[in-house]
Amino acid sequence: MVAGRDVVAAGVVRLTLRRPGGQPVPAWKPGAHIDLVLRDGLVRQYSLCGDPADRSALRVAVLREAAGRGGSAFVFDSLAAGRPVRVRGPRNHFPLVPAGSYLFIAGGIGITPILPMIAAVSAAGRPWRLVYGGRTRASMAFLDALADSANVSIVPQDEAGLIDLDAVLGRPVAGTAIYCCGPESLLAAVESRCRDWPPGVLHVERFAARPGAGDGPREAFEVEFARSRKVCEVPAGRSILQVADEAGVFVATSCEEGTCGTCETPVLSGEPDHRDSYLSPAERERGNIILVCVSRSRSPRLVLDL
Template identity: 60%
Template sequence: MARETLEVLIRERSELAAGVLGLELAAPDGGALPAADPGAHIDLVLPSGLVRQFSLCSADGRAGTWRIAVLREPDGRGGSVEVHDALAVHTRVRVAGPRNRFPLLPAGDLLFIAGGIGITPLLPMLAEAERRGSRWRLVYGGRSRASMAFLPELARYGDRVTVVPQDEYGLLDLDGPLSGVPAGGRVYCCGPEPLLQAVQERCAALPRLTLHTERFAAAPSAAAPEGADTGFEAVLQRSGRSVPVPAGTSVLDALREAGVAVLASCEEGTCGTCETTVLEGTPEHRDSLLTPEERAAGDLMLICVSRSRGPRLVLDL
């Protein structure tokens, strides 16, 4: 479905760590923004028109507001630099969401593993795990202490949080923490792809645990099947339009070329911003986000990368 947006106000800016900007977002009329469960994110529509996804992290004592943390990436696609340089206090921007593709599910034992800015979706999970009475630990790695956001907030949890700056201790020890999680435990991991791959490999040998991940980039296994890229027709149910999608062109790009406005952020099948309901037809999934159950159901697709198995898809657009 098309994403509805709402206007928010930048109420505060703060430096959370070297290169990490914290923004507090509030309703312009002073009301409360929608509540969000741990793991939720928003899609931020920047002044340039770029759309970027950011996890929400709790702001203690600020009910009805949202907080995001943005790592400046000079060699990225431009969104983080624009956030740092263009979003001053009192700036108004539009957002879609919140949505949650990384929910905290019930478990008596939890292990959280964060790499760098991957701490952001995990931070509110810790508070929720405390509220639920779960047994939990956090292992948090980064390049240096100066680059690691939220260390003062995490200090209140004492020795349940292990902080591992790489310049002091080297890479994270994953085997020790994972071996200590009993059967039925859940592992939540967010960070760069090498960390996710390392955790996935270890959890594959530990079937007693359930792993949940959130990615910044497409998984290596999400490549297009060889020889499967053929053209098809995308029918937009709500507008009554039909848009041809040629071979070599994504659904998203075909819609843009036809003048159809659709929110999208990563454009590589990881964030879910362009997630669209499929009313008819069978999608060919090439994303790194949907669960096996969601893929089998066939009623959702990420139109930035996924295609059609047949000559026609009917979308809720």
């Protein structure tokens, strides 16, 4: 149930979600997100931005996207305080890993998963720094809670331009983990500038698919659902997820664009053709998991643990 709703920036609302009977909410760790099932066929993922120690509620912040697909508009127009809402999760595909120090880079609403991370590393006594960019100060959520910290650099675009990533990332620092969340333009720029950093230090979370992630030839192949004992053809114009649904094989799904990881499925044999924006290069290389909403197969048959 939506127990509370407040404005935290221009075009951004924070929802406080509680169980109707007052039972504790599920435990979670920094970087986790939940699915809000807004109505049939409309499911959206939002990063948790509250305190993991507070088991009375879950909190998310939602930006109204003018060119969105309807999720944020539904939250703003229809999800009033007191309204029931179905929640799935939490799940964590953006976990905070142990490191000697941390560099956080956030763009706009990308600050939401970063907030609990900062609280956690501060409590652990680890050095950290945040560089937080946005269009204007008024549009930057939770600015009041961050602006007084000496560890935080606030970069409103209308005052200071874009974040100077060459200055922020120009020199690799041993033992530092980098966490970045925000629009695709920021993520791509950070990824480019981290090529000289040690492998594995950069951790990103995307809200949308990488441009061109789904490109490539679309040929038919067979998929074997091992547990269901079904073999189906995946035509050029259909996804594994669609074929599984038509065959009565259940797959948990959410974004259906290869960004959230909900439909991640073990691969028993065959060679996946990864077209997602979620798996790391190392996970792709191993070839033992696939996101069935967008990815395909390089081999004639793919055997999945479904």
